[in-house]
Amino acid sequence: MxxxxxxxxxxxxxxxxxxxxxxxxxxxxxxxxxxxxxxxxxxxxxxxxxxxxxxKPDAAPKWPTLPRFVELVASIVVMVLYAEFLPIVGFVIATALASAYLTWRLGTSAIQSVVVGISIAVGIYIIFHLLFGLSLAKGPLGF
Amino acid sequence: MDTLSSLADGFVIAMTFQNLILALLGCFLGTIMGALPGLGPSNGVAILIPLAFSLGLGATPSLILLTSVYYGAMYGGRISSILLNIPGDAPALMTCIDGYPMAQNGRGGEALALSGFASFIGSFLATWGLVLLAPQLVKIALAFGPAEYFALFALAFATLGGVSSTNQAKSAFAAMIGLGLAMVGVDTQTGVPRFTFGIVHFYDGIDFLVAIVGLFAISEVFIFIENRHGSADAEGKKVELGRLTPSWKTFWGSFPTIIRTSLVGFLAGVLPGAGASLGSFISYSMEKRLLDKEGTFGKGDPRGVAAPEAGNNAAAGGALVPMLALGVPGSGTTAVLLAVLLALNITPGPLLFANNPDVVWGLIAALFIGNFILLLLNIPFVGIFIRVLLVPPRILMPIVAMVSFVGIYGIAGSTFDLVVMVGFGALGWLFRKMDVPLVPIILGVLLGNNMESNLRRAITISDGDWSVLFSSPLSMTLWAISIIGFVLPIFVGRFIPKKAKKLPETVEEEVSN
CATH class of the missing domain: 1.10.287 (Helix Hairpins)
Structure with missing residues (x-):
């Protein structure tokens, strides 16, 4: 079908x-x-x-259940919001929030997710911006 | 002799400090990406392309970095195959069959070392194959006119689907989607906008890097979110490595296998559309048929580890031949590498060898150097990568997503492109679910404009006569091969499906790496 x-x-x-x-x-x-x-x-x-x-249709693929599907749509929405808010709030804050959300939804515990999110954001900032000099989105706070 | 002196010049270019560092970095990152389940050569390279550009690297350095990643990923895939029984990327699938049993018998270290040597020999021979074969192919390609090129592109699409997909209609569908996307933007020959729907952002076309990163990297993240196997597959499995060197007996016992499968793998790589997965698949089946008299294959036979690894690394080198000499990639990852060339404003094909010999030969020399670096990284220092394997996907996948965003933001600098990338990610997820292969889409986006302009040039030269497309013997041959390549798999049955069913979900879709 x-x-x-x-x-x-x-x-x-x-x-x-x-x-x-x-x-x-x-x-x-x-x-x-x-x-x-x-x-x-x-x-x-x-x-x-x-x-x-x-x-000549193939056998139908295994579609995700409704909750999984909602989960998927939610993560798409988060990524779009991330793209929209990136220039407004700045790279570090936006990235910390988005990656905390993603790792949380992939099964990390809530508190750990915050830690992981912040580490990813700061880590990328240090490596790509401070070390390699890549320009990332600047927020009102300058990072 | 000409070739050898060009190669020597290439070594001079590759031997600069910056290029050596980039090769080392690329090999290191590539091995990690290959080793991590869920990241393969094509999405690994895809994530790094925008970064290479944002860093402002020149043509040769970017290519050195990215092809080192490509070679590195071919090495890295075996690590998780052997230790965890999860292929790190699609070409390493066959390595699981004998590699994991070896690890269970306490010979994991030996399997890693032997497969490292096999990878090295495979790549080494294939890089020589590239040196010798590519210039010959260039000579043939110089006879190509626009009509022949048009036929060649058609051949690439026909055979890419024919070998790697399970459904010909779907792979052709994917190719047309890709070509259709390439049409978006202002027509270069007449200056009229096409399919832009009045959106200014679309006037200069859809950036193929945005499409590639979205389709490969972001859709991978969605697949993980859907299945939520974010909780580590790797956690809690600890294997005894044993000694890290194969005994001479094991090594010499596998040596003929390595040589044979290197040759087979190289040929599989050169053929358009086949790529490394098919290379390792054919290599393993061939050796099994030849050598498996006592039924040891599948139970931890060292030769069963050496065969697919030599095969897939040799195929990786072989796939570079048509990409560099004709501008038609032989596999998924080389399609992504083609994107690098196009983004650098370098047109691959015969003219590349004439106009930018420094790029070609610097790249080939870097492959030789990278191969030695990889041998070093993958035998004495393999422990580093085993530790990296312990990073669970639930942490890895957000990193993949964020690095993709950083890269695309770095080259495009606009929110619009990020949203388009997420859109491509969602589309990629849908297509993966529907079994529509992604590689033809990428190929279509990359080759579309070139294909169209060759068509129009051919017809303009012939003054509006369409039969010119089928008039020369060369183009007739190319059309014949493409028709056979497209139709044959429908009747003969396919090469891959039997194995595709056994693939875990995450690697299923990138069979044509």
Missing amino acids: SDRIFGAVGLLLAALFAYSAMIIEESFLSDAVGPKAFPLIIAAILAVCSLTILL
């Missing part, structure tokens, strides 16, 4: 891709092939593959 849905989404994607290729504005100074042809070939092969997946 998973593969059938996947194939259907793939078909949709191919159609969307082909449509977006059709509306590419061609400039009057174009070569013989133009900017549309190759994307259209891609869309066609994509459609054939998706159709094959749809018609």
Whole structure:
């Protein structure tokens, strides 16, 4: 079943891709092939593959249970939030929080997680910023 | 002779203090990444690429660092295979079969040392193979026109899926996704924006480094979160190492095996799409068929440890041949290395040997040096790496994620790219669950623009006649090979599935390393 849905989404994607290729504005100074042809070939092969997946599906993979799935989505959200807040609160604070969260969710105890999170953030800061001189996001506190 | 003098020049370049330090660092990091389950050569190199750039290293030094990591990971994979029965990376899978029983019999140290020697000989011979074969391949490649290149790229996609995936439709699907992603951005020939949906960030295309790090490194973190096997696999297992040198008898008994499997592995590596996993797989099966008369294979036969290790290291060297000479990578990790070259504005292929001989030969010389460093690191100092193995994934995985963020932030400097990277991580997780291989996606993103411009150049030269793609004997041959390479596995049955079923979840997806 998973593969059938996947194939259907793939078909949709191919159609969307082909449509977006059709509306590419061609400039009057174009070569013989133009900017549309190759994307259209891609869309066609994509459609054939998706159709094959749809018609000849593999056995369904083992999907995570709902709590595991929520866990996964939560970690994605944390990473996106991390990216958004990085320039605002600075590298060390953001990284300490994000890595503490991740290691906690992977099974470290709560107090240990805080220690691990801070050590990862400070460790990366020392090695990559102080030692290698890489520029990391600066927060209001200067680190 | 020409080749040898170029190689000598390469040694002059590689022998600078900075380059030697980078080779040492790369070998060290690579061995660690190989040894840690969950980090293999392709995601190890992927994490380090952005760092190499952010540090402002030049072309040759970056390549030396990253290929040392690549060679190092091939060595490191065996450590956890032998000691913990968990392959550190996909190519080291076959080493578990005889390595772990040896460790259980108290011969772990011997197995580590022997496999270290086997890795060394495999890499050493393969690097010579690279020296001798690559310039010959370059001569052939000089006859390639745009139509032939287009066919060559098609061949790379067809065979990459054919050997490493279990479902041809899915690997072709992955390749098309990659090519489609490469199309995003302003068309270089006519200047019109394509598939940007009005988002300014997309005008200069999707940065392939962002895609690679997201697909390989971040998705790995998601896999761990999903399964929560963050609690250490390694904790609580302590094995007696025994002596750290193989006896002469064991060594000479395995020597013919090492030589044979080095050659087989090298050939498997040179073939597009096969890579190190297949190299070790074929090596082991061949030796088992040849030598296993008393049924000792699988119960701790030293030759069963030497065979896959010589095979996968030789394949790692072999996979560099098509990558450097043709610009078409032979495996997953060399695809990632190709990204390094492209990001450095170096076009691999025949022109690389003519225009940047310092890069090529400096790199090859560094491989020789790195191989000696690795031998040293992996036999007398193997204890360091055994201790690193005790870092549990629940701590390791956040480090992987954060280092990926640091690297991408360092080159892109924008939140937008970080979010795109997380998006690729989620996509990578989904594709792994669906058994869609990730390597063709990367290859598509990397080669897409080049493939298209070759197509357009070919057709422009022929004045709009599409049949030019199939007109020369060379391109006909390439098309024929790609069709056979794509179709044959469907009928003949696949090389890998039987073994893929036995793979633990974390290494299952990177079979084409």
